[in-house]
Amino acid sequence: MQNTSKINPAMQLATDYLETTNTIVFLTGKAGTGKTTFLQQLRQASTKKMAIAAPTGVAAINAGGMTIHSLFQIPFGPLIPATENPDLSYSDEKRELLGSLELLIIDEVSMVRPDVLDQIDLILRTIKGSAQPFGGVQLLLIGDLAQLSPIIREDEWRILSSYYSTPYFFSSLVMQRASYVRIELDHVYRQKEQAFVDILNEVRNQTISEASLALLNARHEPGFRPGAEDSFITLTTHNNLAQQLNAEFLEALPGQLYEFAATIRGDFPKDAYPTETNLKLKLGAQVMFVKNDGSAEKLFYNGKIGYVARIDGSTVYVQCGNESREIAVESVEWTNVKYQLAEEQEQINESEAGSFAQIPLKLAWSITIHKSQGLSFDKAIIDVSEAFAHGQAYVALSRCRTLTGMVLRNPISARNIIGDPSVTRFNQAAESIKPDADSLKRDQERYRLFLLTELFNFQGLKGVLKGFTGLAPNLEKDIMEVAEKFMRRPETADDERIRKAAAYFMDKLKATTENLHGQIPFLIGNSIEKAAKADRLIQWMMARISLLEYFTANPFTTYSFLEKKKTSKAAALADKARSYLRAMNAKPNEELLASILGWREERAAADRVMPNMLLSEQTAASIAEKLPQTLKALSGIKGVGPQKASIYGADIIGMIRAYQQKQSGQEIDQASLF
Template sequence: MQTNKQLELAFDFVQYTGQNIFLTGKAGTGKTTFLKSLKERSPKRMIVVAPTGVAAINAGGVTIHSFFQLSFAPQVGMEEEPNRQMRFNKEKINIIRSLDLLVIDEISMVRADILDAIDKVMRRFKNKRKPFGGAQLLMIGDLQQLSPVVKREEWELLKREYETAYFFSCKALKETPYVSIELTHVFRQQDDKFISILNKVRDNILDKSAQEELNLRCNPRFVPGDEEGYITLCTHNAQAHRMNDSKLKELPSKAKLFTAHVEGNFPEYSFPTDYELHLKIGAQVMFVKNDPDPEKRFFNGKIGQVTSIGKNSVFVQCPGEEDEIEVTSLLWENVKYSIDKKTAEIKEELEGSFSQIPLKLAWAITIHKSQGLTFERAIIDAEASFAHGQVYVALSRCKTLEGLVLKTPIREHSIISDKTVGGFIQQVEENQPGETELNKAKLAFQREQLSELFRFYRAVYLVNSIAKIMEENPGSFTDIFVGDFRKMRNGLRNQLADVGDKFQQQIDKYLRQEPNVEKNSELLERIKKAADYFSEKVQEVLLDGIEQVDWDIDNSTVKKKIKQRVNDLAGEAKTKLAVLAVCRNQFSVKEIMEARARAMIESSGVKPKKQKAREILNYGDIPHPELYQELREWRTVTAVEQNIPAYMVFSQKSLVELVTYLPSGAAQLQLINGLGKRKVEQYGADILEIIQNYCAENNVERGEIPLQQKPKAEKMPKPDTKRVSLELFQAGKSIVEIANERGLAETTIAGHLAHFVRQNELDVALFLDKEKVEKIVQYFKHTDNRNLTPAREALGEAFSYADLRMGLSYFETISD
């Protein structure tokens, strides 16, 4: 790759930071070449997506819609389809979860709602707290070239949510900082005068002298010779088809048909040339692929004329060249992304192929399809231009001003420019990053990777999710289960999460002395010791804790929910152990990222073993564990014989009471929780026989046990959920941190704290500045409506619903 300072800066931002990037630049500045080089050089786990099939094939990636499984309709109201993304297969989920870098090529053509839809998928499967799931985003494209295609009826839906259809109006992108790097060195054109004219067209500042210079190339009657190799660029498909068909019919020779060979999955919209390619001697053609041979005889966009046609080949003569080029069928591949089972790397896997002579008729081509191509000679017919950037794309395809002929003069109305785009590009040009910003981003990325090691947000969230299921289904869990789970939950909070938070403070102290982790010897030593401690506690508290809880729950629906959370928790624990293992030796961002990706894939690919009760149960709190196990196995066998769920024989609670009270007759048996008269008649004899034999063999004295007065199982006290949020807030946690820890929405936590503003236990100044409070108070003073939606409409989007809820609570205190 021909390099320059900006290209290397862009590569360094991709390689050494987690910063999101918009890489832009004029036509011919090397954006496509940069992407191809990045795929070869970067060790990051990456995928490449593009908005159209042809763009995806050219970029060596896949289409946005196919990878993220999006419809072509406007992506609004997606929250009403919560199960829509459940169709993703396991391998694709693994790719998303372990992804370091998402590259979107031709970003200028991507609508804002499509980018938000990508964000939702990435959050769902990777990290719901971070935009785009926390993956680094590289967007490549030129906003002064082709814009998103938005039909009028689509914009009627989208304008309710977005200021513009362009990608930079995406809501998720506004939540995350990104740097914009503009490539300015033009490789395609060498003539400074022509480059200056193109820049003026691009920026919609075409002055009179430049317009006159350009229009000197206008010749409406120009008819090129067949041997000169001119191609006409026009605005509409119909024009191009009409000209190509007409020119082909005029040729006297007989047409030869070349039929493409398609294998596997290669969608028609991605075909790089015609499936049925009709050629004649004398036809003007364009190469649609670069020559794979070392001689590099042709490139994508090169024009020539067919001189002869063989059975399986075509000979093409290009202007200014002595030798003909023999062209045979070439192969295009449609790839999909998969996970290498041995290395856990993301790899490109062949999904389908398209074989055809790499030519297409080229008397004319649309401006849209010319994007990315380079021509020696071209006739521009842009009078009917209808979209932003069309004229600039057409003119910038030419290498020289002398190779350009205008069918109609370029007038001001022909150059369609979007002022919104102009304003955005001006910001890009005025805020170019340099080495200082790069170094800051490097250190921030390093620090983020370090901090993530000792955070346990996801584990806390999963454990809190299990606790919430328990609260909603109290009858499904025994006291023993509750006790073992509480032990694990307390260990997570006290030995991991809280200690991790305190260690973050130590990290901050060390980084104030030396911000570069890899040069901070004292911090590196502390990291090694911390990795030892947290590795031991993750194993002990989480993995061993999971083994010690009996997760065999009678309610099948609840059991399924719990099982999913437990599997995710085990996977999270194994991922933590994998990255901590790296830091027990040395701190390396690259090795940490690789270890995390491998562990995520391995933990999601291994199905948990079905363990027997004796292997997973902590018997310490159960009287007569051998009897417990025997009754449990008898219940399982009986359930299988009768083809019923085990809990329909008797429940877990019944099992615990059986081994606790050791009933000796049918009357006592009926007093056991869940064993009524009918079940005693059906199963009582077998149960009593098992208990009797156990007591006799182990010399157990049962005596008289007052079952009718047996203590009731202690219920988990239901906490005051608002008070819990208050206590966490008073302990110094933010609303976001409390929401993550409790597994609740941020708006819910804000509502809890607003309650205490209303009770005068919290000062509203903790949440709102004086100006906001006054505006909210003034609004509610003049209305009896306490609904927040009209309040937000009146006060504007600068006021969140949380702000309004806090302000209303304060207003109610001063109004009483």
């Protein structure tokens, strides 16, 4: 992130806020100012445990994350604000994932309803056991309120309007009480013509002058029909019109119709399909790339337009403008990600929930304004004479790189530039409290105090003790109540008071841990599920004891807490916890389990993926316990499935047979392993 930030003070300020505070950041800016670039750089550089979410399937795939509704399992209808703890039917894995979250990025936040944001707040506060907005999780909200707004039906708004003044995220109850900063990116990278940039600013602010309107309408060319080689795309307000134009142009072309079928695996929502499942093309068809070129050559990008020059089997050759070479296009894959907490709990990993493979093209004589958001075009025919929603005209006009590359199908009038006064008021109010170096310093201190309360927040202990009733009889009196009193005024805690508090709670947790030694083995029995829960409990206790012990002798700072938190949850402690459990109650076929886990580490390193993406430890333990003898039996174990069984089955079943023959004293027939 540093290269861009050095030449962009707004990006540097946003980076500082995201690295050194947990203040909510609303990152906004005109179209083409680098919001998406900032997101992708942050995704690579941040050390915080993060997840990325977006309101729609397409936006989620483009951002490299999940939909909000999938990540938080939120229903689609209106959500009445609630103050009581929700009934969360989450798995233990989902609770741990959300409980470990430090940074939540929401892209295209202009389309997020306020009730959805309030529901996220309620869920995170409940899971984190914290009264802080979003349970203390930092949010990065990315979007431009001048662009597309939330889609809310009239019957939905009749319900929600009783609770919210506007349909935008900033009207949520949590944003009314949360401390947040609005950082605006103001350097436009997409457009270079200052006159065009000025016009777009006026459209964005609904302050377009007569002179600017006249300059825009000079681009109106009645009856304009581009030549086949001109690569113009028409932006329309309605989807049926875009589909009709594409179908008509395709049908008018002579020659053979080629069809390409998509391959869809696993969970990939229909609203996230980047192109047609049955893509129909002809030679001469105008097409648009719907993915960036992942190769070193970078021959195409999302939104680049050309025409089909030839088709050879499964390869489509596209000619773009006056470029000297055709681009050979073959099927590529989009991945629908899901998030998993790594076993050592030091990072949140992405894994594949499903995939969509298809030629990365779509017909491009026309596209809706809504689907064009985030794209850039060299040549576009724009029709906003029937604009019906806030931001449509601005989105359409700002897709163009130059004024000369734009043709208006119909003249634009001031009434076509639809704005929302509530957005204007919000932006004006936010402008008066722009963050600076002083506010950053203030928020860094707030973050230190928040982390201090986290050191003495034992709500997580309640969660990991679930199912082990009676193991900590004095939890409420000796730990929870005392901690609550301490956290009421963290700003008054000096180093000496922090050391004494750390020593007190460390002693209490150590006593509780000693109580576990004699009781857990009887509660676990031979249950792998209970053993896994006990594993999480021991890991939580050891990590917190390690943290508290450190601060009995060292000053509390933001840096020291974050660094010690990492090492306290490191793999070494997790291994100690697992060794402790195994000593109390050995898991079935421990030697085989060790072999499977060793193989997992080696294979993951070779495939350059996280070990947990191959097999979780719980899945490995299930394999070691059940000793499957066939691929079908292996695929039936939770966490494996047919795809992993086909890829890794020979290795795993080979280890099982080798282990069994060793146990029986037989020599191993290598050929029988495969």
